[in-house]
Amino acid sequence: MKILMVDVDGVLVHGRPDDGMPFATDLERDLGLRLDVWQREFFKPFWPDIVTGREPIEPRLTAVLREIAPHLEAERLLRYWFENDSRLDRKLIEDLARFRAAGVALYLATNQEHRRAAYLMEELGLRRYFDGIFYSAQFGHRKPAQDFFRLATEKAGAPPEDIVFLDDTLENVEAARMFGWQAVHWTAGMALKTAIAPFAAAAVTKEFR
CATH class of the missing domain: 3.40.50.1000 (HAD superfamily/HAD-like)
Known part of the structure; x- marks a missing residue:
């Protein structure tokens, strides 16, 4: 080897750093975004292209949030995600x-x-x-x-x-x-x-x- x-x-x-729970455990409470909606509107249709580098995450996430959580900015969500995972x-x-x-x-x-x-x-x-x-x-x-x-x-x-x-x-x-x-x-x-x-x-x- x-x-x-x-x-x-x-x-x-x-x-999560404190307790090891999934990063989105308190997503709706903390950011007002339902995980099932995020998964349906963002991850299911767009993640395959994002995770393989065919498109950057920021523009697509911004557009989706505009529809499902207009109060939430993409950068805030990304920071929450990364820090809690x-x-x-x-x-x-x-x-x-x-x-x-x-x-x-x-x-x-x-x-x-x-x-x-x-x-x-x-x-x-x-x-x-x-x-x-x-x-x-x-x-x-x-x-x-x-x-x-x-x-x-x-x-x-x-x-x-x-x-x-x-x-x-x-x-x-x-x-x-x-x-x-x-x-x-x-x-x-x-x-x-x-x-x-x-x-x-x-x-x-x-x-x-």
């Missing part, structure tokens, strides 16, 4: 750092649009812990598309068999395996050392002794 790819939501990030798994970050110290390159491999990808790296500070981010809007393809894994492999500069991948979505894990990555279906309570033990060299796993 030379490279460890890590998904974001459901693996590294788990909801930012609880980091600190134990996992600590464990990942030990692998990085042992010479393993760490990358995020995630379905994100441009704005949140930048927020994760810069404002949430994940650039301190990872060597980079590979995301769907950057590539024009989202997991589980094989083109996502192909482009991430090319950018990483390593053979597929040298890449280990953690993702909480089984469909993504199976697609990664199909491409040749060593993929782990990440579940709650899983320990990093145990999860990747079959793929990690002894020189790396000894960091956990």
Whole structure:
């Protein structure tokens, strides 16, 4: 294993910073926007193009809010979303750092649009812990598309068999395996050392002794 790819939501990030609840738990109370309406009018019709970089999020979100929540500005909603979907798994970050110290390159491999990808790296500070981010809007393809894994492999500069991948979505894990990555279906309570033990060299796993 030379490279460890890590998904974001459901693996590294788990909801609101204070309690881990979904970021939209109090959306209607706080911003006067019903989640089901937002999902129906924005995410269902427009998200596929936004998350694959075919269009930016701001103009489309502004237009939708003008119809469903004219009191609410797009920038305020984006800030609320990003800040309330930012609880980091600190134990996992600590464990990942030990692998990085042992010479393993760490990358995020995630379905994100441009704005949140930048927020994760810069404002949430994940650039301190990872060597980079590979995301769907950057590539024009989202997991589980094989083109996502192909482009991430090319950018990483390593053979597929040298890449280990953690993702909480089984469909993504199976697609990664199909491409040749060593993929782990990440579940709650899983320990990093145990999860990747079959793929990690002894020189790396000894960091956990």
